[in-house]
Amino acid sequence: MLVLEEAAQPTLENENIVLFTGNANPRLAQSIARYLGLPLGSALVGRFTNGETRVRIEENVRGAEAYVIQPTCGNVNDTLMELLIMIDALSRASARTITAVIPYFGYARQERKTSGREPITAKLVSNLITTAGADRVVTVDLHAGAIQGFFDIPVDNLYAMPILVEYFHRKNLKREELVVVSPDAGGVNRARAYAERLDCGLAIIFKRRPEPDKAEVTEIVGEIEGRTCLIIDDIISTGGTLSAAVDTLLNLGAREVYAAATHPVLAGDAINIIESSRVKELVVTDTIPVPSSARQGKITVLSVDALLGEAIRRNYFNLSVSKLFG
Numbered sequence: 001m002l003v004l005e006e007a008a009q010p011t012l013e014n015e016n017i018v019l020f021t022g023n024a025n026p027r028l029a030q031s032i033a034r035y036l037g038l039p040l041g042s043a044l045v046g047r048f049t050n051g052e053t054r055v056r057i058e059e060n061v062r063g064a065e066a067y068v069i070q071p072t073c074g075n076v077n078d079t080l081m082e083l084l085i086m087i088d089a090l091s092r093a094s095a096r097t098i099t100a101v102i103p104y105f106g107y108a109r110q111e112r113k114t115s116g117r118e119p120i121t122a123k124l125v126s127n128l129i130t131t132a133g134a135d136r137v138v139t140v141d142l143h144a145g146a147i148q149g150f151f152d153i154p155v156d157n158l159y160a161m162p163i164l165v166e167y168f169h170r171k172n173l174k175r176e177e178l179v180v181v182s183p184d185a186g187g188v189n190r191a192r193a194y195a196e197r198l199d200c201g202l203a204i205i206f207k208r209r210p211e212p213d214k215a216e217v218t219e220i221v222g223e224i225e226g227r228t229c230l231i232i233d234d235i236i237s238t239g240g241t242l243s244a245a246v247d248t249l250l251n252l253g254a255r256e257v258y259a260a261a262t263h264p265v266l267a268g269d270a271i272n273i274i275e276s277s278r279v280k281e282l283v284v285t286d287t288i289p290v291p292s293s294a295r296q297g298k299i300t301v302l303s304v305d306a307l308l309g310e311a312i313r314r315n316y317f318n319l320s321v322s323k324l325f326g
């Protein structure tokens with residue numbers, strides 16, 4: 001469970017803190033600000049006619065602790081440039097410290113070379129954020145924990161797990177019939193942590209990618225027949241991994257299949273793929289905005305506002321962030 005007992009004190013009212021957002025997920029930024037009882041700072045974040053990003057911080061930030069809330073999602077190159085330029089603007093305006101709050105860290109799936117002559121773009125992005133002037137990064141469920149080491153500044157990698165686990169606890173699914181499924185070998189540790197918290201079994205799907213953005217199931221380990229399956233992933237991008245996993249599990253005799261993922265990238269035709277898949281429900285968080293039209297079908301959206309708000313409050317007062325996770 002997310003531990004929020006100390007949430008009421010100390011509060012940030014009358015402290016020297018400012019929160020800003022770009023255009024990536026203003027709704028989440030507003031609810032984090034509401035959680036903290038603070039207004040969002042005033043900033044112009046737009047475009048010049050030639051397409052370049054234009055930023056102007058419209059209030060005094062001298063000596064303040066500044067937080068920029070901006071996932072690098074949607075048009076990822078634009079939202080990344082907004083983040084970098086906002087950090088640069090705050091640094092030149094003499095903010096005392098700048099924390100980049102990046103609920104979804106884009107380019108994270110390019111964190112290693114899988115064949116010759118490939119970049120490590122996640123490292124390049126980490127360098128850019130540091131060079132722009134960030135003193136600290138707060139993020140949620142990094143695709144690979146090792147990305148923390150790409151930074152030479154502190155990184156708080158928060159977990160959405162307590163929020164998602166609590167949701168499934170409230171469904172009262174019978175634990176002896178429930179099995180958590182990792183949709184690929186890379187997600188086994190994450191899925192095991194969920195299985196421990198939900199006190200149920202674990203299964204693993206092995207997949208291959210014959211080409212980028214295509215997923216094919218190769219093998220599966222674990223008891224599936226007659227079970228309620230819960231696929232746990234960090235990202236739903238094209239929806240290919242999810243729909244291949246759902247079909248495999250149902251073909252093996254699963255009774256029903258739920259899925260949960262932290263980051264709803266929902267690229268291309270993903271929403272239609274999910275709606276026409278046989279998944280019973282997909283639960284995601286709002287690290288990335290989900291269009292309201294997509295919230296009426298199989299997709300349920302839970303908020304990480306309190307998680308990020310608490311992390312900001314604890315950072316500001318130098319309180320433990322790991323304590324948040326009990």
Ligand code: R5P
Pocket residue numbers: 109183184186187213215233234235236237238239240241242
């Ligand atoms: C892969 O390593 C990730 O954990 C996700 O499984 C993947 O990003 C999902 O992508 P897609 O929805 O395009 O299959």
